[in-house]
Amino acid sequence: MGVPHRSPRRASSVLLGVILFAAPTVHAQAGPADTPEAVAKQLMSTLSAGDFAANAALMHPSALATFRRFVVGLSASDSSGATLKQVFGVSSSAALDTLSDAQLYARFFGAMVAAQPEMSATIRSATYDVIGHVNEAPDLAHVVYRMTMTVDGIAVRKVTVLTLRRYGTTWRAMLTTDLENLISRLSAQGT
Numbered sequence: 001m002g003v004p005h006r007s008p009r010r011a012s013s014v015l016l017g018v019i020l021f022a023a024p025t026v027h028a029q030a031g032p033a034d035t036p037e038a039v040a041k042q043l044m045s046t047l048s049a050g051d052f053a054a055n056a057a058l059m060h061p062s063a064l065a066t067f068r069r070f071v072v073g074l075s076a077s078d079s080s081g082a083t084l085k086q087v088f089g090v091s092s093s094a095a096l097d098t099l100s101d102a103q104l105y106a107r108f109f110g111a112m113v114a115a116q117p118e119m120s121a122t123i124r125s126a127t128y129d130v131i132g133h134v135n136e137a138p139d140l141a142h143v144v145y146r147m148t149m150t151v152d153g154i155a156v157r158k159v160t161v162l163t164l165r166r167y168g169t170t171w172r173a174m175l176t177t178d179l180e181n182l183i184s185r186l187s188a189q190g191t
Contacts, residue, residue: 036133036141036164039171043162044128044145050113050120052106060165060172064101067175070183071104072096087111122149131159139166 039058046055056064075084075093088107090096099107113120126149133143143162148155164171175183 034170036143036171037130039164039173040130040133040143040145040162041128043173044130048124048126048128050110050124052109052113053102055109056102056105058173059102059105060167060174061101062165063173063175064105066180066183067105067108068101070187071108073187122151125150133164140164141171 043055043058046052046058071088072093075088075096078084081091084090084092084096088096088099088104088111090099096104113123126147129146129148131144131146133141135141141164143164144159145162146157146159148157150156160176162176163174165174166172
């Protein structure tokens, strides 16, 4: 018995079907754009561009939730509402509650940079060189990078670590240790 003859057109259709059905599965697996290094580079790029909404989109939801708790505590300690108005563009805690965690994060950092024009210039001119990453666990990685920036005319270089946690099929950034420490300190002071 011979091998059944398949027309080139039928073979192409079968191959196209296999590619189309396989594509979502292949795409869902972590590729080069979903490595800890790639996500860290995206995060740094959005920071340099001053695009805090895009920066917030690269943060892990648990990091944004921690940031929200800090903001709610901060707003509760300001009975005048001046902080809410100045930093978040809202006039009440109820209005603050309508903002998503990502919006709070983006507005906070946008306001901080806008209030300090020299900080904006420093952030825009900073360069980041990603060195690599170390996995602590399957869902936790630490990206090591070198940041170079100019502060008051002096080039400052710092090697630091950015922690990322798996979120679905990609990675999202956690709050930096410096920011977590600041939040803890300010929360302990009741500010």
